[in-house]
Amino acid sequence: MIKKLRIEGDFIKLNEWLTPLSWIYGAAVTLRNWLFDIGVKKSRSFSIPVISVGNITVGGSGKTPHVEYLVNLLHDNMKVAVLSRGYKRRSRGYRLAGEDSTVAEIGDEAMQMHLRHPDVYVAVDKKRVDGIYHLTHDKQTKDVDVILLDDAFQHRYVRPGINILLTDYHRLIIYDRLLPVGRLREPVKGKSRADMVIVTKCPADLKPMEFRVLTKALNLYPYQELFFSTFDYKALVPLFPDCKQPERSISADDNVLLLTGIASPRQMILDLKLDSHRLRSLSYPDHHNFSEDDVAEINNKFHLMPSTKLIITTEKDSVRLLNLDGLSQEVRENIYVQPIKVRFMQPEQEQTFNDKIISYVRKNSRNSILAKTESSHKS
DSSP: OOOOOOOTTOOOOOOGGGHHHHHHHHHHHHHHHHHHHTTSSOOBOOSSOEEEEEOSBSSOSSHHHHHHHHHHHHTTTSOEEEEEOOTTOSOOSOEEOOTTOOHHHHOHHHHHHHHHOTTSEEEEOSSHHHHHHHHHHSTTTTTOOEEEEESOTTOTTBOOSEEEEEEEGGGOGGGOOBTTTSSBSSOGGGGGGOSEEEEESOOTTOOHHHHHHHHHHHOOOTTOEEEEEEEEEOOBEESSTTOSOSSBOOOTTOEEEEEEOSSOSHHHHHHHTOOGGGEEEEEOOTTOOOOHHHHHHHHHHHHHSOSSEEEEEEHHHHHHHTTOTTOOHHHHTTEEEEOEEEEESSHHHHHHHHHHHHHHHHHHOSSOHHHHHHHHHHO
16 A cells, blocks of 8 residues: 655545445446446547546546646647536536627536637537537537547546546545545546546645655556646736726735635635735635625625735636626725646646647647648648
């Protein structure tokens, strides 16, 4: 058994008393995977490049920021589509994001991607095979060159060309347990399906020795590549035009209300490095739909805070807060969004990752500019 690493902010909490239920759940998941492995359940490949980004845990491991990293890497040279389930949306079937799309129709993560990248096709469909068919055959989107699947590691009906598995540094899959004891959706051996594994949310000061220890602990196969990433926090941007400053950073005098509806705000609290006496937190469940009572709670808690003060929320939460009725003028003037950007920990790893992604898309694309450029160069 691997000795457990002592890592900053270890978030793993286990409900050992639920072990019998975990055995039943594990048996069901193992049977499902076995049926795919022997071909009883079918996985489908596609002629277009398909890249999947996902995890095997419940809760956030940074999927959307890593999908956005891929979008930024590819969209200047080809037509990119992002396909997700659209978790907690109120619509069904296939939906393509457009000017009139709402969070209720496509979900908060898809809306976030659509607003940030209007030149990218953003679609949702619980049945990813159907979603890929629509993207590649519908008149509006059939010029797509590459499809990025957000949160599809367990969706085995699609066989992606590159399968990227994310694991949170603070909740490494090798130390977690199956639901409901832990937060694993399937046994750890499921990581064998990944072509690339990325340890996400790493501390910025991770030491070379820790890279080596983590590499050994994850015990990947020779065909798999391991990468390490962290989040860079950019300047705060206003959520509403009412905000007093167009951009700002946290000052030494600021009292901060951290407003989140994500799986766990603890990582963000660690990264922002705020003194406990200057920080208050309002934490709601992941993908939370804010109610009138929530609005009243936000207004009241912020009003009672001492000045100087501001509210910080995440990009994912911002799309649900943007059209929320009832926020006080004081809140609207002082609520800011914290943008984050994925950064690979080792410069040579970033280049390796980028080259492999671009090379795969170039070699498998039907009509991408990169493929045409390569052919022209050879001739």
